[in-house]
Amino acid sequence: MxxxxxxxxxxxxxxxxxxxxxxxxxxxxxxxxxxxxxxxxxxxxxxxTREALVDALMQDWTDRVSADADAAIATGLPARQMLLGWFEHFIDHITLHRGAASKICAAMDDPASPMYRKCRVMSDANRRVIDHLDADGQLRPGIDAANVMRLVSGVASVADTSHTELDVRPMLEVVVDGIVHD
Amino acid sequence: MxxxxxxxxxxxxxxxxxxxxxxxxxxxxxxxxxxxxxxxxxxxxxxxTREALVDALMQDWTDRVSADADAAIATGLPARQMLLGWFEHFIDHITLHRGAASKICAAMDDPASPMYRKCRVMSDANRRVIDHLDADGQLRPGIDAANVMRLVSGVASVADTSHTELDVRPMLEVVVDGIVHD
DNA sequence: GCTAAAACGGAGACAGTCTCCGTATTGTGG
DNA sequence: CCACAATACGGAGACTGTCTCCGTTTTAGC
CATH class of the missing domain: 1.10.10.60 (Homeodomain-like)
Incomplete structure (x- = not known):
């Protein structure tokens, strides 16, 4: 260059x-x-494309998100707290720029998107957390990491789109309760 | 006129x-x-505005969504099935036009939006279902109907945005598990 | 029918996306 | 160190979509 x-x-x-x-x-x-x-x-x-630009900016995030996931696992907290912490960090990152969350939602299942690879890195980070807890028997049977990622991205997207400052915590609590073992 | x-x-x-x-x-x-x-x-x-046009088209939906909620309650099914059925119907309606779901997400907490009133009608429909089950003691304590609505709209939005045909069922199951009593 | 009020419609101002190509900058081989 | 490909620049302008203004047409009441 x-x-x-x-x-x-x-x-x-x-x-x-x-x-x-x-x-x-x-x-x-x-x-x-x-x-x-x-x-x-x-x-x-x-x-x-605009996505290519967003993608280039996301480089930092994917690194941090990946690190956050591993940090969450390292805490060794019970599933509930670990997941809540991880999800909140994740959402903090991807809502850094308004409008980014919904672009990530769209790119997550679209291999043609320039952002697809970055989304995979984040999905993989999430998968590590989910797999870790699952191996520990702390999750309900049949939880699919990809769907968890979609759900949490959806929450991020809703918070980002909302015109009011929305607290994501209550929504994440519902999601977490739906994931962890009774 | x-x-x-x-x-x-x-x-x-x-x-x-x-x-x-x-x-x-x-x-x-x-x-x-x-x-x-x-x-x-x-x-x-x-x-x-474009929203005013979408809003006018939504008239049918709000009626049907409202009716669906009451129909769901009338079935008397256990919480899990009742909620799954209701959520799926709701999502079917608001994803009728691509892009509508995210507009509804945005309007839900924005009283200035022309669509706000219609969103309220749908929120109220959801509240009836939630309140019914809550009175029955079938839900976890502290479930907020507004947050449930945001969560489910988020799922709709994710499904709508996704470039692949996405099955919302698994995501809804997580949400439902997070709502109903153990 | 006549008239005032109401509504129409399209020309065009404006803003954003994206491209084409003449011009300028770079770095490399002689 | 300089010539000259190769590479990159940048801005004019084509194109698309939003939205408005205002001269013209349609309507409804008398």
Missing amino acids: RADARRNYDKILATARIVFTERGTDSSLDEIAKRAGVGPGTLYRHFP | RADARRNYDKILATARIVFTERGTDSSLDEIAKRAGVGPGTLYRHFP
Whole structure:
């Protein structure tokens, strides 16, 4: 990659991080280009779609989410607390930029999406937590990690979409009660 | 309301129902106007926002959803089956037009939305089911009907957003297990 | 029929997406 | 160190969708 290309790539990414945080992941891409001091053509060459841009920004998250999952397992807490903590961390991360949660929901089951691979990393992180507890006999029989991921992403999406500041805790408690063994 | 106004109003609504079913609730409004044989101005005079149009189409649903809730209660089935049946019916209705579910999620906690009143009707329907079972002692203590509604709408939204045909049943089972008494 | 009120519709302003291609920048072999 | 491919830039502009304004048409009551 040429030096100027790398420079612009980084500049666009840094600007996108700011704008997406300020105004959500549906902000105008041309405006991001303008604020980054590049032409729209340059932005679209580096990131052909909005999803590709969101995907590039997600890199940090997937690392942190993955680490969070392992940290949750390491606590050795009972299933209820472990899951609640893990889910809350997960939701905190994916709702960092408004609109991201629902994009992740959509990408999760769409291998054609540029974000699919990142979603898999997060799904795998979740699977580790679920498998760990399942092996321990702490979960109801027949719990499918993929469905748990979808459910929790759904909660994130609802919280993110809602115009009021919504507390996700009560919803997560229902989900957790539906997962853990009686 | 003048005769021509009524005529156009109905024509727009009928067309929107077709187009929203074919291509989802994010279809071009100008195209709906064109296919209805009216000018864009006419469409926007009757329905100032896309939400207002979706709202008008939802009228049927709210009635049916309300009836479904009462029908579910009337079955007298145990909580698990009653809730599963009710939730599935509810989701079937609100995912009739692609994109509607997430709009409903957003409107549910936004009194400023034109759809807010319709959402309330559906929330009330859900509350009847929940209250009925709760009075019967079949639910865990502290279950909040509003959160149940958000959770189930979230499941609907996930299913609707997903690019694959997603079976909502397993997710609903988790939710139901989280609601009903051990 | 006449008239005022109500409603129509489409031209066009505006905003966002995305592309094409002439111009500029880079780095490499001589 | 410089010439020249290869690579990347950027902005004009095509395109699509939203939404408004206002001259024209339709309606309903007298």
